[in-house]
Amino acid sequence: MYYLNMLSELISAIGFAISFPGIAALSLPELPTVRATSLFLSEFIRHCSQREEALFVVSHNASDLLSSVLKAVGGGVPRHMLEPMTDVLLAMNKHCPDLLAAGLMNMVTQEGFPSGAVSRTQKEAFAKSVLREKVHKKRLQELVQEFYLVCRMMNW
Numbered sequence: 001m002y003y004l005n006m007l008s009e010l011i012s013a014i015g016f017a018i019s020f021p022g023i024a025a026l027s028l029p030e031l032p033t034v035r036a037t038s039l040f041l042s043e044f045i046r047h048c049s050q051r052e053e054a055l056f057v058v059s060h061n062a063s064d065l066l067s068s069v070l071k072a073v074g075g076g077v078p079r080h081m082l083e084p085m086t087d088v089l090l091a092m093n094k095h096c097p098d099l100l101a102a103g104l105m106n107m108v109t110q111e112g113f114p115s116g117a118v119s120r121t122q123k124e125a126f127a128k129s130v131l132r133e134k135v136h137k138k139r140l141q142e143l144v145q146e147f148y149l150v151c152r153m154m155n156w
Contacts (some may be wrong), residue, residue, distance in 0.1 A: 027072065027076065034081055041065065046094075052152055062100075066104070072150040074147075086137065093140075100130075100131065
């Protein structure tokens with residue numbers, strides 16, 4: 001019982017790390033930092049179904065987290081830094097699909113987000129494709145890569 005109480009207190013304390021510093025670290029230019037941050041966030045998201053406190057923290061920060069990930073996927077980071085973003089999307093799709101769906105639909109409705117080069121239909125297609133991929137990380141990476149190229153106007 002003591003362990004569970006201590007775990008609850010730890011999750012409450014970690015909530016701050018997710019809220020601003022954790023999300024801001026996703027946009028840093030160093031790949032090892034972004035990988036470590038995405039691993040931490042993915043593992044924390046995986047525990048949403050087990051701990052009520054974790055779900056509370058993730059649900060209150062989901063829009064900021066998704067905004068940061070989608071800005072990166074929309075061309076805000078170099079191409080080699082997309083894999084950590086895929087990890088976060090996959091974790092959210094497996095463990096918090098409702099939050100991911102709401103965030104993606106919000107992205108679809110925002111004009112010019114994550115990039116002005118993407119039409120509403122392209123964003124809708126991307127959102128539907130991401131929501132379908134709950135297990136195949138490689139396929140999700142390909143979808144993210146394709147959307148990245150469309151956002152950067154590099155697709156032929």
